[in-house]
Amino acid sequence: xxxxxxxxxxxxxxxxxxxDKTSPIAVVNTIYNVGARDESPDQxxxxxxxxxxxxxxxxxxxxxxxxxxxxxxxxxxFTSNDITNYYCTGPLENIETILWLESDRMLQLxxxxxxxxxxxxxxxxxxxxxxxxxxxxxxxxxxxxxxYKEHPYQWPTIGKDLSHIENAVxxxxxxxxxxxxxPANAILVIGGNFxxxxxxxxxxxxxxxxxxxxxxxxxxxxxxxxxxYREKTIERAVPSNAIYMAFRIGNRVSxxxxxxxxxxxxxxGSKSARFHENLVKNKKLFTxxxxxxxxxxxxxxxxxxxxxTDTCTIQMAKDAIWEELNQMKMPIENKELSKVKEKFKTxxxxxxxxxxxxxxxxxxxxxMDKLEDFELELSHYDAIDNKTIEHFAAKYFVKTNCTxxxxxxx
Amino acid sequence: MNRxxxxxxxxxxxxxxxxxxQIQLKNNLDFYWLDEVHDQTIKLDFVWDAGSKYEDKxxxxxxxxxxxxxxxxxxxALTINEQIDALxxxxxxxxxxxxxxxxxxGLQQNINAIVKIVLHAFDQVVFDESEIHKxxxxxxxxxxxxxxxxxxxxxxxxxxxxxxxxxxxxxNVVPADFENIKQKEIVQFYTENYQAKQPAIFLVGQxxxxxxxQLDDFSASFPNHLNSFQPKVPKQQLTTTHIPKExxxxxxxxxxxxxxxxxxxxxxxxxxxxxxxxxxFGSRLMxxxxxxxxxxxxxxxxxxxxENATYFFIATEVGKENMQLTIDEIFSEMKILSTTLVSEEExxxxxxxxxGSFLKNADGPIPMxxxxxxxxxxxxxxxxxxxxxxxxxAATPADIxxxxxxxxxxxxxxxxxxx
Numbered sequence: 049x050x051x052x053x054x055x056x057x058x059x060x061x062x063x064x065x066x067x068d069k070t071s072p073i074a075v076v077n078t079i080y081n082v083g084a085r086d087e088s089p090d091q092x093x094x095x096x097x098x099x100x101x102x103x104x105x106x107x108x109x110x111x112x113x114x115x116x117x118x119x120x121x122x123x124x125x126f127t128s129n130d131i132t133n134y135y136c137t138g139p140l141e142n143i144e145t146i147l148w149l150e151s152d153r154m155l156q157l158x159x160x161x162x163x164x165x166x167x168x169x170x171x172x173x174x175x176x177x178x179x180x181x182x183x184x185x186x187x188x189x190x191x192x193x194x195x196y197k198e199h200p201y202q203w204p205t206i207g208k209d210l211s212h213i214e215n216a217v218x219x220x221x222x223x224x225x226x227x228x229x230x231p232a233n234a235i236l237v238i239g240g241n242f243x244x245x246x247x248x249x250x251x252x253x254x255x256x257x258x259x260x261x262x263x264x265x266x267x268x269x270x271x272x273x274x275x276x277y278r279e280k281t282i283e284r285a286v287p288s289n290a291i292y293m294a295f296r297i298g299n300r301v302s303x304x305x306x307x308x309x310x311x312x313x314x315x316x317g318s319k320s321a322r323f324h325e326n327l328v329k330n331k332k333l334f335t336x337x338x339x340x341x342x343x344x345x346x347x348x349x350x351x352x353x354x355x356x357t358d359t360c361t362i363q364m365a366k367d368a369i370w371e372e373l374n375q376m377k378m379p380i381e382n383k384e385l386s387k388v389k390e391k392f393k394t395x396x397x398x399x400x401x402x403x404x405x406x407x408x409x410x411x412x413x414x415x416m417d418k419l420e421d422f423e424l425e426l427s428h429y430d431a432i433d434n435k436t437i438e439h440f441a442a443k444y445f446v447k448t449n450c451t452x453x454x455x456x457x458x
Numbered sequence: 459m460n461r462x463x464x465x466x467x468x469x470x471x472x473x474x475x476x477x478x479x480q481i482q483l484k485n486n487l488d489f490y491w492l493d494e495v496h497d498q499t500i501k502l503d504f505v506w507d508a509g510s511k512y513e514d515k516x517x518x519x520x521x522x523x524x525x526x527x528x529x530x531x532x533x534x535a536l537t538i539n540e541q542i543d544a545l546x547x548x549x550x551x552x553x554x555x556x557x558x559x560x561x562x563x564g565l566q567q568n569i570n571a572i573v574k575i576v577l578h579a580f581d582q583v584v585f586d587e588s589e590i591h592k593x594x595x596x597x598x599x600x601x602x603x604x605x606x607x608x609x610x611x612x613x614x615x616x617x618x619x620x621x622x623x624x625x626x627x628x629x630n631v632v633p634a635d636f637e638n639i640k641q642k643e644i645v646q647f648y649t650e651n652y653q654a655k656q657p658a659i660f661l662v663g664q665x666x667x668x669x670x671x672q673l674d675d676f677s678a679s680f681p682n683h684l685n686s687f688q689p690k691v692p693k694q695q696l697t698t699t700h701i702p703k704e705x706x707x708x709x710x711x712x713x714x715x716x717x718x719x720x721x722x723x724x725x726x727x728x729x730x731x732x733x734x735x736x737x738x739f740g741s742r743l744m745x746x747x748x749x750x751x752x753x754x755x756x757x758x759x760x761x762x763x764x765e766n767a768t769y770f771f772i773a774t775e776v777g778k779e780n781m782q783l784t785i786d787e788i789f790s791e792m793k794i795l796s797t798t799l800v801s802e803e804e805x806x807x808x809x810x811x812x813x814g815s816f817l818k819n820a821d822g823p824i825p826m827x828x829x830x831x832x833x834x835x836x837x838x839x840x841x842x843x844x845x846x847x848x849x850x851x852a853a854t855p856a857d858i859x860x861x862x863x864x865x866x867x868x869x870x871x872x873x874x875x876x877x
Binding site: 070071072107108109113114117118120122137138139142145148155166167168169172173174176178180181182285286287288318319320332335355387390391392393395397398401403 | 602
């Protein structure tokens, strides 16, 4: 059992203390209940741009990184469609410096035109580097709107378009901060070999007087059920043709998440998995083909991506993938299921060795209101039997639940 | 409470590094074991002198490495993989210019069985033709994908200029290299570089006697050997090269030079100078090029350590319109470092950052073993890290100025751009 203590400050900030007696470092992880899904369709990419601005200094501290580095610490953050997560690591003896910095930017960010202008350029360069100047870089910009007709998952966290980032103004930044960044919308996770009573005091000292803020109530219409097959073909300067298929499944907290995960492992989780053995090695249709789940908090996807060999046509690729997916509806041998479970156990043990990983996971489970699941993860996977997988496949691997994007090389 | 006053800073305790113990195996194989692990995980590394510098023909060492478990006369690749997977094991293949080998990951209850399968498959591998051809096809596609990237184009050209045409650290694969690869070339590489050489073995985790006996038996087939490799002196070209790439929206920049290695007395100061220039988020290049001007998503400098060479480099990708401005700024930052003393304040930040970062990178037995491997492969003394701490703490602005003056002369750099 891992050591977790949870409590809530008077201002509504949820705090989770995770003791680890063996680690020489401390982790301060802050998750905010805001992601790209909370953006308006004409201001996409804003949550991520905002994440950059959180490093531009706060009301009482002009620069975030310098004092942190001086304390021997490091920091970074990431934005997903669902959440924004900030993490700092540093020597335990200087954890108060981290709390001082993190609490001040929760209290009041400094809004400067200079910081906004520079970070807009930085994010535009990030957009170019990762999504334009790379083969297949813009695939998800094309694929998402085909899958989601209404839901904000239809745009990637970087944003739909460069112009959305270019158009961001300071008043939007302030409004976004006031709406989403406050104790009411955050969870603080501390990890390390600290003294619990001292930690309570320190947290109260730096966070206790931050005003609660407005509790953000999300009001996003769910994506309507998909009832028709969708397909689109694009042409790009890429080295080989590629196929992307997405099937709508349940969200992150549903059983589908776990079943879908194991199902994807049976197809492509290892070298003895079906895709690699049948489609890469035997039929030689793909040089690479993977299945995985999106883990979306509101809607999930089961995704297949394949890169075709020069002799494989799009039709051959589609037929072969469907054959494999249909095969999942047939009885699965126990040893095949037990194999993916064993592999998951090993991966899980290694992933959880890192204190930082654990703290990030704890924060996400807490924000999902599923903190108890953090330790139940393995048992969720263990509970899945052959029938569950067959039912999952029969329910979701049907044409009307499928969206396909074909990338043809120019 | 006045929030503008920072909490008192405490001195950073130096990391308490655990080093592995050396265990005797047959033929005196180098075997290191770190058993201070509080869970069921086991990580086992095998490393041979089997990197690409030992191959006569490009690609052979990489293909050989990736095919080490590709089947024996009685077990095909699928059966081997199925057996490993059924036990929850993972095997990663590791290959670079100097070394080749693999890493096994597993949980205690199954690890003996996993290792048995892996070592048997390694020992009896036959390099089946069809496995070779499939892998070549996959590698060719990876090549086609990577060659589209400006940072890859820049790195290739940079290596060529840095080490000189034909040097084993500047092997750039071209499409023709994927043709005409023969099975016997791979077999020969395996025989000469895996079978005939001793691996170094690194174990992290709790293991029992049966496990150790297995390693002991395995080591019996590796006679003592002397690495007779003759290093070749690199010939850096002080050139400026541009690799054109149509329609690229960004240009990759790579600037660098051969530099001193970890055995030199002023290496730690050089390393600190690198950190100030471009080695962390608060570095001068990040502040100037990203946080001040917004030309890039990221810019950094680094020191790369190979077995027979060490080099220093600055790398970034910028909007193509800002290429020349960025290059000018990089040289201007180097000039400032070599003419003006860094402030005590900035030096203090860098010292603490380095100490904290070391602590973070030594968090847990697996990262600690990586720290040990660094000094093992570079043949550095065991007290290297404690000396490092002392040198970092004692460094003065004059020390930084000295190394910058000595090693950042603008005419000593090779410049490559791609885009």
